[in-house]
Amino acid sequence: MRLFHPLLPWYIDVFKSVDNGVTVQDVIMHVYFQLQTQINARHYFNEELRSGTRERITEAYTQRTQGQDQEKMKGIKKVDYLEEKNIFVGLVRTRNGLWEMKTRSV
Incomplete structure (x- = not known):
């Protein structure tokens, strides 16, 4: 099963x-562990990522790690790319067999 x-x-x-x-x-565990993965610098510093998006990711990281020095030292994680939309709502199957993750803001 492939999610996006x-x-x-x-x-x-x-x-x-x-x-x-x-x-x-299976779904919950795979989503959780994948989103907890630290990103590589190449995922953050690249031409495809616009500066506004990069700023929103940084803001999500700052909010997530506020007051948690241990977590802050782990760096930006994939979950930070969801920006403020980090509440899981569900999955929707797409025409090409993939499943779209639906999320919302707090």
Whole structure:
């Protein structure tokens, strides 16, 4: 199962943990662990990422790590690319077989 979000430049691949198919736990765990991944500098400093987007990502990082020095030292994570839209709403299947992650602001 392959997930995407319009604000993320990466796919999130979900693999089944049981023979019958992908479970809700599989989806939640894969999304969580993928979004907790620290990004590489090349994902932040590139020509495709506009300065306004970069500023919103930095603001999301600042908000997420406020008062948490240990977390701040881990740097920007994929979840910060969701900007303020980091509340999971659900999934919608698209025509090409992918699943779009729907999120909203707090």
